[in-house]
Amino acid sequence: MMAVMVQLMEPDALGADPDGFPLFDDLNPRQREAAAATEGPVLVVAGAGSGKTRVLTYRVAHLIRNLGVSPWEVMAITFTNKAAGEMKERVGGLVGGVVRSMWVSTFHSACVRILRREAPRLGYRSAFTIYDAQDSLRAVTTAIKDLDLDVKYYPPRRIRAAISKAKNELVDYESFRRRDEGFRRRNVAEIYSLYQQRLLDASAMDFDDLLMVTVSLFDAFPEVLEYYQDRLRYLHVDEFQDTNRAQYALVRQLAGRRRNICAVGDADQAIYRFRGADIRNIRDFRKDYPDARIVVLDQNYRSTETILSAANAVIANNGGRDPKRLWSDLGRGRPITRFNAEDEHDEAGFVADAAAGLELEGFAHSDMAVLYRVNAQSRVMEDVLTRYGVPHNVIGSVRFYERREIKDVLAYLRLLCNPDDDISVKRVVNLPRRGIGSTTVGRVDRFAEAQRISFLAALNRSDEIHTLAARSAGAVRGFLEVVGRLRERAAEGPAAAVKGVLEDIGYLDWVERESTLEALGRAENLRELVSGAEEFEQRSEGEYFDGGDWGEMDGLRRLELFLESVTLVSDIDELKDGSGAVTMMTLHSAKGLEFPVVFMVGMEEGLFPHQLSMTDPEQLEEERRLCYVGMTRARQRLHISWSRTRMLYGSPTSNLYSRFLKEIPVDLVELNGGRKRTRRRESARSAPRTLSGEEVGVGDRVEHDTWGEGEVLSVTGDGDRAEAVIDFGADGKRRVLLTWAPLEKL
DNA sequence: TTCTCTAGAATTTTT
């Protein structure tokens, strides 16, 4: 669809007609209305697949091309970096290279950009660190312990969630304390307050701070706000239904008296309430801007009538919504296919079979997506697809930048940019092991606290810490020396800095020394990180950033930008088109995407809707919206399946099919039962070919499904744990688990 | 101080 659009909008065609709005030729009347209403508040109620991205793109192009607005006066907020990139590209196709100076980003990225300039006013370093969920959980945990509270009664995760919720609602710790009495509540307020103090001391912000601190910055410094108001005259917010209170407050601040806001959203697709998103924002928008022009887009250009009717029928079960019925003129298409599986292997086998069938019909693997409720479902699906030889790509599950080894390296880099970042310093002070154990850390910590200096500063003055054993003191000196050397490498930029950690510090060696299957994977990830950094450098070459051109920046500043990009990416940002593989991801990640063929698997009570959401009516409605989002991702074919039994978290469960299945009118669904289930199930369960430890020996030639021919170098362990190291020549040496690897002896 | 082992816990969705 996107390709078609770009073709239709050749820049030449635009220039040919300077008076009219040739831009709008392929918008329908409502879309045109939304795109043309540039002054004042506009709320675009955009149903799934109704072309809202197109509206936004054309609207921005219209502002720049026809109304003479400067690109740097236009801001567009999207939900993911990927969406931002796509939008930039599309607008770029209409207006040319000037698009580079336009602000298109996520809320978080935009806030970081503002804060890098302005945060020093609030006592943060300009090079402040961004803590992800893990870092912030660590900080909360230590805060709880330091207050002598029991983590049993104050579970860090829950406390963190409470703090996060408060921040999303712009409640700082002082108002949090005031809000409510009660012993427990007071303690939580204490934790919040200590946590926040620690963050400030470390010049660190968590994800929620990025928003909240920006809002309070604008509150405290009206002249700063004014600067940005003058700069960003036209605001666009995509996925408005999933904004939280802090984000809405920010939008209102920026819009100021000019009030040029275009909010685009669909209440039926609100799926991030659990993360603080607040549908009230849509209602409040109408209240706060009573004169807002409201445009409803209800023609769907994506899905067949069958798919739409089914989705409409499901979402109709939610109460309190503005009745809205999407329609489409793309024809009825095929019925929805339903498959009742015996267990999750059977279900995955169905997907694999169907994928093969669809391929014969002319669909590419990259046209297909498998959507599920929880990441845990991906494992079996992946195994089975691999065995069937269906190429696939899992998005999410274990996030790359959250892996331990990656975070270790990043921690080294972070302490270079921000020496106050105690969490990062403590994380790596003894990695690889260099003899700085918890005792030493505790002693240094006490000194740091007494002197009111950072942990790293305390390490630098370790000769003043008399409690330190001679050996520990030596180890500390060793660490400081390593950091010094790393600092030199970092002057050359991010890639050199990463290599510095891996090579100079010997982190890679340390990981590899433990030569297990797991360690091998880690080492591979680390190498991937190096190429990630190199890629980042290449991509940034010639780019303009707020602080100046990439070419003029010093290595440290470049490193900062790299770290920032790494912290704010989501896995969906990595999704590439044309990879020739079936995409697997959670329903949440699928938001904003579309596929010719969609499989929705695991449609069972307890899984979808999820167990934890079944009791609360509001949460149940959110699950239903999630279902609606999933269904409306499909353009031509929709397959839904459920399984009578399923292993979940190590124990078997047996389930009823989801109520959402019941809500789909039966005449739209065709049961897929005519398959030889037993045969498939067997083949789905047993690997077609694997070898056992007894069958192979050193020197044997074997063939692997993906890596081809290789020679066995060693065999260790036995039974299920038998591993072999195999040299695949060009594909390198691999360590494989024999019970799993698709191998054949030659 | 470090490594290993075990028990125990936690498993919804994520910028």
Added chain:
DNA sequence: TTCTAGAGAA
């Protein structure tokens, strides 16, 4: 099932 924190031994 998978991961993590904590205890205990070298």
